[in-house]
Every structure is written in structure tokens, then in C-alpha cells.
Ligand SMILES: NC(=O)C1=CN([C@@H]2O[C@H](COP(=O)(O)OP(=O)(O)OC[C@H]3O[C@@H](n4cnc5c(N)ncnc54)[C@H](O)[C@@H]3O)[C@@H](O)[C@H]2O)C=CC1
């Protein structure tokens with residue numbers, strides 16, 4: 001049974017996939033109103049009101065996923081979520097059309113003074129000359145940020161006969177051509193546009209993007225629109241440019257602080273505002289709620305999610321192809337970690353054969369998670385494994401090889417520690433399973449599963465008998481046993497799989513046997 005906390009107002013109809021799932025319990029309450037302990041929840045669903053801070057994440061000890069029913073995740077501390085191994089997903093396109101339409105409604109309202117005229121008529125005035133506007137036809141619209149919403153705004157602007165200029169440093173030429181726009185520099189856009197609308201996320205680079213310096217480069221009489229995030233247009237600078245008359249008016253759906261309270265910008269007659277309504281349509285709310293509910297359900301059922309902020313995204317097809325290697329890699333990491341009980345500096349992974357052609361990032365993360373899990377007290381999984389490895393000074397890297405030495409696929413892992421280097425190689429055989437085919441320089445063949453016992457010894461008659469006797473005397477049943485050696489009479493190994501975990505006292509007894517050099521129990 002999974003428990004999901006829905007802490008903002010999210011369309012009930014959209015939540016249906018979760019509400020109808022048998023193994024899921026949905027609690028619809030604000031975080032602050034939850035009386036029980038917060039660590040009982042596996043998933044948290046929010047819009048923008050709930051602030052998913054590090055403090056909250058620390059309290060939600062069993063949290064696995066945060067779903068944002070919308071695009072912007074600036075109310076979620078994604079770095080902290082990554083640190084705690086919590087997946088963050090959003091609903092990236094469910095509210096695109098609504099927000100583009102709202103932006104366009106704001107542009108039209110702004111240049112035709114609709115809100116001011118509305119208030120005036122409601123006040124029993126009839127002042128037609130006070131509200132003379134401008135046509136959109138033939139005007140230059142500057143769009144900063146040409147992603148989902150920016151490009152939908154462009155389509156609508158063209159339908160109105162506007163000339164569209166776009167600035168987006170990450171926009172490829174191919175995409176620009178496909179949509180039929182000509183990218184320009186920010187300076188070009190600022191100098192030519194009659195109306196400028198921003199559609200970027202709020203980042204270090206975009207915070208204050210339209211500040212004093214860039215606003216000074218705009219045309220006198222420019223109109224500004226922000227239906228993205230408060231702070232992209234510097235609010236203080238905007239107030240100054242409005243006061244001077246350089247900016248003719250602004251339409252704001254978002255503010256640096258929401259609600260804005262008694263904000264100086266609200267005092268300007270030529271500033272029109274809405275309370276973050278871009279995505280507030282029945283359709284958008286249904287779309288984003290459904291998207292996020294379906295994704296959370298998939299995730300809790302162990303299936304891949306497609307809109308994760310802090311995990312590489314995988315399609316179902318790709319996931320199905322990598323799943324076997326993903327499991328194999330995790331087991332290899334677990335085995336290697338327990339073998340190398342010492343500080344580790346580097347982990348090198350080589351993918352050979354068919355696996356080398358797949359999306360290996362996820363497989364590597366799985367291997368790292370398997371490796372780090374026995375060493376790290378906090379949650380470690382595919383989300384935070386790479387970050388934890390880096391934090392602990394472990395360098396890791398992938399290599400690819402066409403030489404899989406007779407196997408259709410293989411993953412080779414070398415761990416460089418302070419005292420020794422350990423190499424293990426595994427392969428996945430369809431309908432047979434995962435096999436370790438090289439272990440610490442020995443050719444062998446065993447399944448990396450269950451309670452394993454590794455013994456390295458001199459290749460002499462009677463070694464197997466001595467091991468069998470000690471285990472038998474302690475009522476430990478051997479399920480399987482594989483042996484390998486480098487040369488007759490030289491170093492040899494045994495890998496046993498046992499029916500139950502081994503006591504440390506038995507490990508000690510085995511270590512005392514003459515010619516046994518290494519004994520390690522490994523739990524997979
Ligand atoms: N008012 C509302 O209710 C809503 C607001 N939003 C906000 O709208 C914004 C855009 O959303 P989407 O179009 O879905 O996002 P998107 O990710 O599809 O597009 C963002 C675009 O901004 C560009 N960009 C990033 N840094 C830039 C920079 N320094 N200069 C210029 N361009 C830059 C990116 O390359 C990308 O193309 C986000 O901030 C989102 O949070 C989204 C939905 C509803």
C-alpha cells in the first residue's frame with residue numbers, strides 16, 4: 001500500500017488514476033494540516049502553493065517522489081530532493097495552451113486598456129477618449145524564451161499579423177526553421193520590439209533579465225508582459241521605467257512574492273495584473289493533474305517515468321531494453337562494494353556488445369546506487385547516486401567496447417581502492433538470468449543472488465571438503481557452488497550460495513583453515 005499526500009488543490013477528476021488504484025491511499029490535506037507523522041507518505045503532489053523545502057523533505061523520510069502538477073518547479077528544492085533520493089516530476093505540457101492563451105489575452109488587454117476601461121464603465125463613466133489603444137497588426141512582438149509556451153504565443157501572434165522576434169540561446173536553428181521564426185540576439189529583440197513577453201524559467205541567468213540595463217535598450221513606449229515567473233522582469237526597474245514613461249504599460253500574471261501584497265507596481269494605472277492565472281483553466285488543471293497522477297502511479301509501480309527533473313528520462317521502450325542490465329549492474333555494484341571494504345577512489349565501467357548501444361546513463365546510476373548502498377546511511381538510489389559518489393570523491397566513468405569476449409553483452413566493473421583494485425564482469429542471458437563470469441581475475445560462472453560466500457584459497461585437494469564440513473557442522477546448507485582457478489595448484493576461488501545468511505563466527509572459522517586466504521560473505 002502506498003500513501004500519497006496531495007497538498008495543493010489539484011483537479012479531482014485528474015487524480016482519478018490514483019484514486020481508483022487499489023494499492024494507493026490518497027490523503028488530500030495541506031502539509032501543515034497533516035496530524036500524523038509525515039514519514040508515512042510515499043509521494044507528495046503539489047501545485048505552486050506548497051513549498052517543498054529541504055526541511056519538509058527531511059521530515060518525509062519515506063518520500064519517493066514529488067509530483068508538480070504544472071511546469072515550474074521553483075517551489076521545490078530539487079537539489080535537496082536529489083540529495084534525499086526523491087524523484088521530482090512535473091507535468092510539462094498540460095498547461096501550455098492555457099498559459100499561451102492567457103498571455104495573449106493579457107497582450108490584447110494591455111494594448112487596448114480593457115481592464116481600465118472595464119473599471120471605468122463599472123464606475124458609471126463613459127470616457128471613450130481615455131482608452132484609445134493600439135492595433136496588434138503589424139507590430140513587433142519580442143518573445144524571450146522560445147519553449148512550449150513561447151512558441152504557442154508566436155503562433156497566435158502571427159495569426160494577428162504581428163512580426164515575431166525570438167530570443168532563446170538554446171533554440172536550435174532546425175527548430176526555429178520548423179516553427180518558422182528567425183532567432184535574433186537579445187539586443188536586437190530589445191531594440192525592435194513594441195511588445196516584449198518573457199517565457200523562460202526563473203534561473204540565475206534569467207533573474208532580472210529585463211533589468212535597468214536591458215530596459216534602457218528597449219523602444220520608448222514598449223509594453224512588457226510576464227506570464228512566466230516573477231523576477232524575470234526586475235520589479236523595481238520596471239517601476240522606474242514606468243514612472244519615467246519609457247515603458248508604456250505592463251501585464252503581470254506573476255510576482256517575485258506571491259501574493260504581492262501592497263506592491264508599488266499595483267499603483268500604476270497602466271499595469272494590469274492577474275493572480276497567477278496562466279494555468280487556471282478547467283482543461284489545463286485536468287491535463288496537469290492527469291499527467292502527474294499517471295506518472296506517479298507508474299513510478300510507484302516500478303515503471304519508468306518520462307518527465308523527471310532529476311532522473312534521466314526514459315521511454316517505455318528504452319526502459320524495457322535496459323531493465324535487465326539495470327538489475328545486473330545494481331547487483332554487480334552491491335557485490336563489488338562488499339568485496340572492497342576500503343575507501344574507493346575510482347569506478348570504471350565498460351559496456352561491451354549489445355549493451356554498449358543502449359542508454360547506459362541509467363545503468364551506470366543503478367550500478368553506483370548498488371555500490372553506494374552498503375556504505376551510505378541515507379537513501380541512495382538512481383536519483384542521487386551520481387551526486388553522492390561525487391560528494392565522496394569517487395570518480396566514475398563509462399567506456400564502450402565492441403569486444404565482448406564471446407558474450408552477447410557484458411558489463412565490466414573495476415573499482416580502484418586505496419589498497420587494491422577489484423574487477424568483476426557480468427552478463428545477462430535472456431531466459432537464464434544474470435551471471436558473473438569474471439571475479440577478481442578468476443573465470444567463474446555464478447548468479448549474483450542471495451547469501452553468497454566467497455573463498456579464495458590455494459588449489460589443493462580437500463579444500464572443498466573442509467569448507468563443506470564447517471558449514472555442515474553449523475547447519476548451513478549449500479545451495480550452489482562454483483569454483484575457478486588461475487592455474488592448477490595456484491590460486492583458486494569458490495563462490496557458494498547458501499540457504500541462510502552466515503554468522504561472522506563461521507566466517508572466522510573458515511578464515512582459520514590453512515590455505516584459505518580470503519573469506520567474504522556477500523548479500524545481494
Ligand atoms: N503563469 C502560469 O501560470 C504559468 C507559468 N509557466 C511558466 O512559463 C515559463 C515557460 O514555460 P514553458 O514554455 O513550459 O517552458 P519551456 O522549458 O518549454 O521553455 C522555456 C524556454 O526558455 C529558454 N531559456 C532558458 N534560459 C533562457 C535565457 N537565459 N534566455 C532566453 N531563453 C531562455 C529555454 O531554452 C526554453 O526554450 C516557465 O517559467 C513556467 O514556469 C508555465 C505554466 C503556467
Ligand SMILES: O=C(O)CCC(=O)C(=O)O
Pocket residue numbers: 047048069070071072073095276278279280
Ligand atoms: O499551478 C498553477 O496554477 C501554476 C502553474 C505554473 O505556474 C506552472 O505550471 O509553472
